[in-house]
Amino acid sequence: MADITDSKRQVLALFTGYRDTLDSHHDQRERVIKCSRDITALSKKIVFSLLRITQESSPESVFKDAENKHKQVLDLFRKISVELQGSNSLKYNRQATPGLQEYIEAIGLWAFLQDNVLISKDQVLQRLSVPGPDGVVAPLVSVTDEDYILGISDLPGEVNRYCINAIGKGEHEAVRRCLMFLRQMKEGINMLMCSGYVRDLDKKVAVLDSSLEKTERAYYSMSIRDSEMNTQNGRLSMAVDI
Amino acid sequence: MDVQVFVDLQDRLDQESTLRESIKDAVKELNKTCRLASAKLAKAHAVPKSQSQEVTDSIKPQFEAIRQNIGTLVALIQPVAFYKYHEMWTNAIQGACALVVFAVYLESARLATPEDIQAYVGCRVNTDNTDIAEFVITLEEYLHAIVSLFNELSRLAVNSVIVNDVQRPQEISAFASELYAGFQLLNLKNDSLRRRFDSIKYDIKKIEEV
Numbered sequence: 001m002a003d004i005t006d007s008k009r010q011v012l013a014l015f016t017g018y019r020d021t022l023d024s025h026h027d028q029r030e031r032v033i034k035c036s037r038d039i040t041a042l043s044k045k046i047v048f049s050l051l052r053i054t055q056e057s058s059p060e061s062v063f064k065d066a067e068n069k070h071k072q073v074l075d076l077f078r079k080i081s082v083e084l085q086g087s088n089s090l091k092y093n094r095q096a097t098p099g100l101q102e103y104i105e106a107i108g109l110w111a112f113l114q115d116n117v118l119i120s121k122d123q124v125l126q127r128l129s130v131p132g133p134d135g136v137v138a139p140l141v142s143v144t145d146e147d148y149i150l151g152i153s154d155l156p157g158e159v160n161r162y163c164i165n166a167i168g169k170g171e172h173e174a175v176r177r178c179l180m181f182l183r184q185m186k187e188g189i190n191m192l193m194c195s196g197y198v199r200d201l202d203k204k205v206a207v208l209d210s211s212l213e214k215t216e217r218a219y220y221s222m223s224i225r226d227s228e229m230n231t232q233n234g235r236l237s238m239a240v241d242i
Numbered sequence: 243m244d245v246q247v248f249v250d251l252q253d254r255l256d257q258e259s260t261l262r263e264s265i266k267d268a269v270k271e272l273n274k275t276c277r278l279a280s281a282k283l284a285k286a287h288a289v290p291k292s293q294s295q296e297v298t299d300s301i302k303p304q305f306e307a308i309r310q311n312i313g314t315l316v317a318l319i320q321p322v323a324f325y326k327y328h329e330m331w332t333n334a335i336q337g338a339c340a341l342v343v344f345a346v347y348l349e350s351a352r353l354a355t356p357e358d359i360q361a362y363v364g365c366r367v368n369t370d371n372t373d374i375a376e377f378v379i380t381l382e383e384y385l386h387a388i389v390s391l392f393n394e395l396s397r398l399a400v401n402s403v404i405v406n407d408v409q410r411p412q413e414i415s416a417f418a419s420e421l422y423a424g425f426q427l428l429n430l431k432n433d434s435l436r437r438r439f440d441s442i443k444y445d446i447k448k449i450e451e452v
Contacts, residue, residue, distance in 0.1 A: 008420045011353065015424035017369065021381055023429055024371040086373035090325035120247055144326075145254055188248035195255035 028083050032095040035080040039099030042073050043106040047158055050109050054165040054174075059113070066110055070127075073103060074140070077128060081140040089142045097147050104143070104151025109158045116177055118155075118185070121148045146198055153189055153204035156182050160211035167218050172226075175219050182212045264318055265330050272311040272334045279304035279341050286348050287397055290407040294348040301345065308338050309364045316365070316377040324374060335379055338363055339387030344394050351413060353391075353421060356384065382435055388425070389438045392418060396445040399452040411452045418449050 004012075046069045053062045080099070084092060104119070107127050111119040121143060128139040163178035186208055193201060279301050286297045315331060342362040346354035356367035359379060368378035395418050402410035422442060430436040 005420070007352070008423065011420050011424040012427065014353075014355075015427045018381060018385065019428045021370050026429075026431055028371065087322060087324060087375075088373060090323065093325070118244070118247065120244070145251055149251060184245075188245065191248045191252050192255060195252045195259065197259075198255070 028088070029092060029095055032080060032083050032092045035076060035083070036096050036099030039073060039076045039080070040102040042069060042076065043099070043102040045069055046073070046106040047109055050106070050113055051158070051161055051165065053113060054162065054169050054171070063110070063114060070107075074128075074130060077103075077140040078130070084141050090144075093144065093147070096141070097144075097150070100141070100143065100147045101151040101154065104148060105154040105158065108152050108155045109162070112155070112159060112181060113162070116181075118152065118181070118188075121145070124148060124151075149189075149192060149198055150200060150204065152185070153201060153208065156185055156208040156211040160215055163215050164218060167222050170222075172222070175215075175222065179215055179219055182208070182215055186212055261318065262327070262330070265315065265327055268311065268315040268318060269331045269334045272308065272315065272331070272338065275304060275307045275311050276334065276337045276341060279308065280337075283341060283344055283348075286344075287401040288405070290402070290405045291410050298345050298349050301341075305342075305345075305362050308341075309362075312338070312363055312365055319377055321374060321376050324377060328380075332380070332383060335365075336383045336386045336390075339379060339384055340390035343387045343391045347391060347395075347417075351417065353388070359384065359387075385425075385428075385435055386438065388421070389435070389442060391421070392442045392445040396448040396452075399449045403452060411449070415449050415452075418446055422446055 046066050049065050049069065050062060053059050056062050076099075080096060084096060089096075104124055107124065108119045111117050111123065124143055125139040128141060128143070129137050130140060131137050159178050159181055163175055166174035166178065186205075189201070189205055189208060192198065193205065282301045282304065283297065285300075286294050289297065312335075319327060339359055342359050343354045345362070346352065346358050354362075356369055359365070359367050363379075365377060365379050367381065367384045368374055369381055369384075395414050399411040399414045402408075402414070425439060425442065428439075430439055
């Protein structure tokens with residue numbers, strides 16, 4: 001083997017260090033991606049479980065099931081939290097955000113079904129909070145405004161699904177709530193579109209508009225059906241409260 | 243639904259927009275200064291090695307200006323938000339580092355170290371994967387700057403012959419192959435660094451031909 005010059009030895013030593021740094025960064029990124037996927041999968045299960053609420057006799061059993069799944073999601077967040085400390089939180093946000101958004105969508109749907117509210121970013125952080133080793137309760141991960149906005153902007157799609165199911169069961173009150181919710185979301189998101197640019201938000205607005213339209217048409221059909229039924233029964237037609 | 247949620251978000255988005263505008267302006271200034279420095283540094287291709295010191299001396303004021311431009315940028319960024327806006331200045335920073343790497347080679351025929359970078363532009367190069375508490379130059383930016391050197395070296399080799407500097411191509415070739423050996427140690431993923439790394443082959447080939 002040829003003699004290695006001092007300068008070559010130096011270069012090789014330097015680059016060996018850089019290799020280790022890059023490897024460690026790529027490995028960390030991979031771990032975040034994998035964990036984010038797991039969070040996405042479990043959050044979707046929570047959504048499916050919540051959407052069954054129109055089929056179940058008691059909403060309590062649905063929320064209880066959601067709570068159990070939520071405990072599992074928190075374990076996944078504990079895992080991902082290790083990789084997202086300090087400046088790493090934003091460094092790997094692009095990899096972590098899909099899971100985070102899916103989670104926000106799931107607990108957002110939950111909050112709508114259980115309490116008829118739009119979940120706030122603070123409430124998201126509360127749901128993500130657990131006692132630390134020192135006993136202080138703190139969120140396992142940070143949530144950026146973008147994570148939050150993109151997460152809640154997926155709610156209209158799921159609320160729409162719930163609404164269609166509710167219409168099938170003739171649950172007027174539920175449908176009315178959905179309509180109000182979708183309209184207020186549209187108003188809110190339009191406000192945001194006027195301010196800075198949020199990546200991917202315009203695509204989500206398109207889904208929101210179509211969800212709103214479908215819901216309005218479905219409600220309209222439902223109201224027509226009901227007033228026809230009422231007329232047939234010889235009663236005063238129901239006031240259509242839109 | 244509480245409209246306040248959206249009002250607050252809107253406020254924060256507006257503030258962020260304003261910050262992004264300021265960052266854009268700072269980056270624009272940095273790019274201007276770098277372009278000027280690059281033009282001056284390019285004169286090194288037209289002179290033999292003995293005169294390259296004059297060229298590197300001539301850009302000292304530009305490096306001072308680059309330091310200041312970067313200082314302006316640093317002042318805008320909170321370290322905890324570093325990675326949020328990082329994409330906005332990464333190309334400009336790479337460019338600035340590339341200038342340092344070339345200038346150091348011209349002056350001392352060696353690879354600029356992270357310490358050199360810090361001395362020239364006032365910013366630490368982050369060579370490990372730990373948490374950062376300040377504005378840094380990332381390892382990838384530093385490595386991109388080194389990749390740029392290969393292209394300059396291949397041009398320099400060709401131009402040395404033109405100005406009758408016959409020793410130089412040999413030195414350049416030895417240096418370039420050492421540096422390339424270092425680069426080959428890296429496990430690169432399919433990103434921009436990898437793509438630029440692939441183009442180094444051609445520069446090396448050109449140098450060897452000379």
